[in-house]
Amino acid sequence: MDPATLIGFGVSVVALFVFMTMEGVSPSALMFLPAIVLVIVATFGAAAASQTMDDLKKLPTWFKMAVMPAKVPPATDQIQTLVSLAEKARKEGLLALEAQVKQIENPFLKRGLQMGIDGTDPEQLRDVLEAEIAAKKAEDKVAAKFMNAMGGYAPTIGILGCIVGLMNVMGNLNNPETLGPMVSAAFIATLWGVMAANFWFLPMGAKIIRVSELEAAQMEMLVEGIAEIQAGTSPRAVRLKLTSLIPPSEAAKEAA
Structure with missing residues (x-):
């Protein structure tokens, strides 16, 4: 699990609590159940309707993708695996990889290598694998759009809660002593809407897209590695080509 999302959530909430305390407002004021129910449930309902x-x-x-995404393995590990396979294929032929392929945990790499061993045409193999990458990116985009939709709806729904609260205030103008707490309660719904959108939902959508980009980039690198192994390219050339496809910071680790 990548803890960055949970760390970010925690830092944002703590910063808000510190600000409220410094302003003389008790953080417990946020614990207003009607506002929480309206913003969270109605936001979810609006996004679900789409x-x-x-x-x-x-x-x-x-x-789960947004809060506890699977950790993307280092590209250097994948490169080492592909180089080892290239060495064996170069010496003993593609069919010699049959036993090793069964031990590979990455299902995408496993399928691609098996297709290569089975003699699939190189262009067809690439088309199939690239289509799988495109399908995954499209599915991840739908998940991110749902989170972003919640981030878009939450502030507006918070304003609706504020309006309802102010309607209640206007109906009780004959009780001045209750107006202060009622106005405060009305604005808490707006606070929850803005907070939920910017602390949680929008970052969750961005996290899904970021992890999807990392996974897609690594899958594209694997496609290149599989193609080079199938073509019988030398292990040294495979390493150089794959290293050129990863970020410079990771390439430096590979060189070290």
Whole structure:
């Protein structure tokens, strides 16, 4: 699990609590159940209305992707695996990789290598793998759009809660002693809407896109490695080509 998302959530909330305390406002003021229910539940409902039922069945997976995404393995590890396979294929032929392929945990790499061993045409192999990458990116984009939609709806729904609260205030003008707490409660809904959008939902959408980009980039690198192995390229050339496809910071680790 990548802890960056949870760390970011925690830092944002702590910063808000510190600000409220310095301003003389008790953080416990946020614990206003009607505002929480309205913003969280109504925001979810509005975003859900924009999806299909098949999409909604994926919600647990989407939230897991946003909050606890799988850690993308270092590209250098994948390069080392591909170079080792290239060495064996160069010496003993593609069929010699059959036993090693069964031990590979990465399903994408495993499928690609198996297709190469089975004699799939190089262009067809590349087309199939690139289509799989495109499909994954499209699916991840739907998950990110759902989170971003929640981030878009939350502030407006918070304002709706504020309006309802102010309506209550206007109906109780004959009780001046209650107006202060009622006005405060009305604005808490707005605070929750803005906070939920900018502390949680929008960052969650951005996190899904970022992890998707990292995974897609690594899958594209694997496609190149599989193609080079299938073509019988020398291990040294495979390493050089794959290293050129990764960020300079990771390439420096590979060189070290």
